[in-house]
Amino acid sequence: MTAPTAAFSVCRDCHRIGGENRHRCAACGSPRVVAHNELGSLSLAHLDCDAFYASIEKRDDPSLAQKPVIVGGGTRGVVTTACYIARIRGVRSAMPMFKALKLCPEATVIRPNMEKYAGVGREIRQMMRDLTPLVQPVSIDEAFMDLKGTERLHGEPSSVTLTRLAARIEYEIGVSVSIGLSHNKFLAKMASDLEKPRGFSVIGRAETRDYLRAKPISAIWGVGDAMAAKLKADGLTMISQLQDMDDTDFIRRYGAMGLRLSKLAHGIDDRSVEPDGEAKSISAETTFNCDLHRADDLVPVLRRLCEKVSGRLKATDLAATGITLRLKTSDFRLRTRQRKLQDPTRLADRIFAAGRSLLEHELDGTRFRLIGIGCSGFAPAASADPDDLVDPGFAKRAKAEAALDSLRNRFGQKAIETGYTYGAPSPKSEPRRP
Structure with missing residues (x-):
């Protein structure tokens, strides 16, 4: 779709953020640049797999x-x-x-x-949940996700995080997706259909009413053939007609459906993204450019992933009672190891301690192409991390972690590092390319 003159743009291939509308990325030359004057503030997305x-x-x-x-x-x-x-x-x-x-x-x-298709769908949804727990599947191949509040965690606007997600799915899973970004579910769903395949479309707040005016009523999600025919019999075919009608009269004629259509015609949709039941896990993983087998290489990566998972727990007011380590060998065999915690935790220190213990038992010379750490068995945050009488140093480490969180919230995730990760290369969330 055509966007207004943009003050913000992002390249969908190299993920570079630009300050103006460009036909090609200044860094990599790609024409796949998304530009919109609300691109830096929108966070509700609909992801739809292509064919x-x-x-x-x-x-x-x-x-x-x-x-x-x-x-x-x-x-x-x-x-x-x-x-x-x-x-x-x-x-x-x-x-x-x-x-x-x-x-x-x-x-x-x-x-x-x-x-087979359901298994691939689950893999994609897990990648979405790696970014936010607010993921609502609509079908096997599409879902809503709300990234509001995760910008500080990921260190970038939601739109950039979404371009990275689309690239990761394409390279790691082998299928392409189209993404719609807007300020509510109705418009995000509509946007995801605009530029398929491999699309990324935006409908902003300022343009909502004018954008909808030119659309047929049948474009409204949930208006089927029968309802469209009934409206057409009454002379109603365009959303602009609904916008210009008196809401009271329309609702009187069509009841609850009339109320819904009237709101959507004006771009009003207050439905939130509702995960399908309670979150089952929060995780982070990375695929290496080269297979790794040494503790010196794997432990720093594991620590970074534990910090990511901890950040996601803290952002969602959850604590975890179980830890899962995932390792994929160079020949694509998956190893999954789990540990139950004595008390619920939200701390990277405790997640890392459990994950490192599990990892040490797997360091037998096997080369790994992927490592991941996940949390499950959620409990309220208020029950997390009671004082540990057996570990006298725990209170100091918990206090130090709180100080690190405060600094990172102010200055970004990379502002300060622990001894495990200082000087070590960041794990690549992008999969290796053939």
Whole structure:
């Protein structure tokens, strides 16, 4: 979409922040620059995977990369999804398969593997939860996320964090996503559909009303064919008409649905992002550029990850009673080790102590390409980290950590480091590239 003259921009390839609207990134030359005058303040996003099932099948069989692919049933079934090459030929989801094959007879048809797709969906949602616990799945391949309040934790605006997430998903999972960023769920969902595939679109507060005026009522999320037909019979087809109507009269005619439509027509949506049940884990992980096996290399990375997880716990008023260490070997075998804590904790010091103990048992010469640390078994923050009579130095370390948190909140995450991480390279959250 066309944005107003922007005072803020970000490159979706190198993640460089710019101060003006550019057609190309000044650092890497990429044309994939997002510019908007509210880009630095918006934090509610909708992430939607592009042609999800077909993209996974192409990932798993590279020979299909440049071919039309349809995922669906046999000749008497329907299309579950189609890749963008097939969509150019007119193939659409829910279309009868015989009709799809008439439009695109050269397409490769693959029966759905829902177990595989669900597993990939879980991996992507975990990457989202690594950034914020406020993740609300809508389906297997899309979810809302609210990054408000995480800017200080990540050391960058939410929009930049989202461009990094999209790049990480594409490189590590092998599928692309489109992201919509706005000030509420309705508009974030609408924005994510604007530039698929690999899109990143923004709808700001200032432009909301004018942007919606030009849209048909059918663009409102939840308006199906039956409701659209009923409104059309009453002469209502454009959102601009709803904006200009008297709200009381419209609500009288259409009841609760009228109230909902009236609010959305004005861009009002006060629904919050609601995680599906209580958060099951908060974690952070990184994939190395080169496989590592020495404690001297792995321990500093583990410490940084523990500090990230601790920061996320503190940002959400949670404490954890369980610690999980994840290691992926050079041949892609996953090792998961867990430990139950005596008391709930929010402290990086305690998370690191448990994680390091688990790591030491795995240092047998095996080379690792990934390390991660996670927390689970949540309890209220008020129950966290009681005085430890067995460890007389605990109170001093807890006080020192509080001082570190205060300094980092004021000056940024990299303002001060511990002895474990000082001078050590930062772990790369981006996966290695082939």
